[in-house]
Amino acid sequence: MSIPGRIEFVEVGPRDGLQNEKLLVSTQDKLALISRALDAGARRIEVTSFVNPTRVPQMADAEAVCAGLPVRDDVTFIGLVMNMRGAERALATGRIDQLGAVAVATDRFAMANQGQTSDESVQAAKSIIALANAEGRTAQCTIAASFGCPFEGEVAQDRVVEMAAALAEAGPVEIALADTIGVGNPAHVAELIARVRDAIAPLPVRVHFHNTRNTGLANVWAAVIAGASIIDAxxxxxxxxxxxPGAAGNVPSEDVVYMLERAGIDTGMDLDRLIETSRWLSEIMGRKLPGMVAQSPAFPVAA
Incomplete structure (x- = not known):
């Protein structure tokens, strides 16, 4: 087993963390969350998505969030986009450094998520990547439902590998595999990550896990050992x-950082500040959040 010395961390709370919440979080609080993530060490942050506000009301203030972002040369602000219209909106803000495109591994979920087939989602993602590159920005692409689909069930690994290879041709900075509904297991994760890593080298593999069935952290570990070098949380x-249907929370940032840092893997993140941010966000949301480290006593205990 080879344990890497470092991974790259991507904070996705301002977008993926909030997009499915019934409580509409204010633009001011979203910007405060982004500021806290920066203070905790995050240097890549998914700040919003440029989607139809009637379908995702929580992201209706995308342009306002971008207008309030701090000017930082050392940070990559990411905007999720599903189509060219969204990509153009993101670029027009002048504040999005990187477009996050999405391709979907199955037809039924692709239709539900973005109104197109799986193959069409690949072509759309490639067009978004090309636009970003032409405009002097970067782009990355996530393959949603890489480990299972809420409508079609099992997803063939060959299909995901084929999609990753096709997307890599468009010139993204990385390809991400997302366990959108949290059905992955460590053995499956390790095998698929290794196959995609080999198919797209030298591009890096990013992973995005949901903890729906309490396998999220185990899957993060399996992915890192298998060669994934960038982790969403x-x-x-x-x-x-x-x-x-059935998709639940992401792996918690503070839990991922605790696990990796205790294993000797540098994340670049300040755990204490992440814990403070998690507790602050719990107050904003008006409920206890799923992350466990923020609810636990500090360890190791200071002498």
Whole structure:
């Protein structure tokens, strides 16, 4: 087993963490969450998504969030986009550094999520990546439902590998595999990550896990050992997908950082500040959040 010395951390709480919440979080509080994530060490943050506000009301203030972002040369602000219209909106803000495109591994989920077939989602993602590159920005692509689909069930690994190879041709900075509904297990994760890693090298593999069935952290570990070098996580473990029945929270940022740092893997993140942010966000949301480390006594105990 080879344990890497470092991974890259991506905070997705301001977008994926909030998008499925019934409580509409104010623009001011979203910007405060982003500021807290920056203070905790995050240097890549998914700040919003440029989608139809009638379908995802929580993201209706995308332009306002972008207008309030701090000017930082050392940070990559990511905007999720599903189509060219969303990509153009993101670029027009002048504040989004990287477009996050989405392709979906199955037809039925692709239709529910973005109104197109799986193959069409690949072509749309490739067009978004090309636009970003032409406009002097970068882009990455996530393959949703890589480990299972809420409508079609099992997803063939060959299909995911084929999609990753096709998307890599468009020139993204990375390809991400997302366990959108939290059905992955460590053995499956390790095998698929290794296959995709080999198929897209030298591009890195990013992973995005939901903790629906309490396998999220185990899957993060399996992915890191298998060669994934970039990890998505959401403060407090908030998250879900409006178009994937049963999808629940992301792996919590503070839990991921605790696990990896204790294993000797540098994340670049300040755990204490993440815990403070998780507790603050719990107050904003008016409930206890799923993350466990923020609810636990500090360890190791200071002498």
């Amino acid at each position: 959401s403060v407090g473990g908030l998250g879900g997908c409006p178009f994937a």
